[in-house]
Amino acid sequence: MFVLRLDLPGIDPQSIDLAVGRNVLTVRAERASGLPQGAEVLVDERVLGRIPRQVFLGDARDADRIEADHGQGVVRVPISEKARPRKIAITVGRTRGHLRLTPAARLGRSFPVPAAPTGRRPLPGVAR
Known part of the structure; x- marks a missing residue:
């Protein structure tokens, strides 16, 4: 601003x-x-x-x-500034059955692995 x-x-x-x-x-x-x-x-x-x-x-x-x-x-x-064009990265994971969109600036260049839900075992083959 x-x-x-x-x-x-x-x-x-x-x-x-x-x-x-x-x-x-x-x-x-x-x-x-x-x-x-x-x-x-x-x-x-x-x-x-x-x-x-x-x-x-x-x-x-x-x-x-x-x-x-x-x-x-x-x-x-x-x-204020106009909204700048930016890339939106898609985080793989579910939030109540929907994809969760996260700004690429917060993610860097990689896609983070979603954490396992509380009280459940992690998904097989997914490193933490």
């Missing part, structure tokens, strides 16, 4: 717009001055006006399930 964090202090969460299209996450926000009309500013460290950002997600990110949350001036966008 990847996380995008945007520091947007002083911006109303209702004015933040997030959109996804063609594997690009676009963030638009607007910060208003908030000062009274005619106030003289000595120092202002915050950028005023529109704040656009675009982040290229790539093909490996799941753009269909993006959600965002806002708290204490930070927008947090967790982005």
Whole structure:
């Protein structure tokens, strides 16, 4: 999982717009001055006006399930990866009469020999 964090202090969460299209996450926000009309500013460290950002997600990110949350001036966008193609190995053994499928990553490259059920003798010819 990847996380995008945007520091947007002083911006109303209702004015933040997030959109996804063609594997690009676009963030638009607007910060208003908030000062009274005619106030003289000595120092202002915050950028005023529109704040656009675009982040290229790539093909490996799941753009269909993006959600965002806002708290204490930070927008947090967790982005999960799409399911990667992978090989599924078949473990020989029975589980209630059905084959049991196990991801090949957990098995390595070999097929493990199933353990004998509790209270029963091992199958003949099967080494432990």
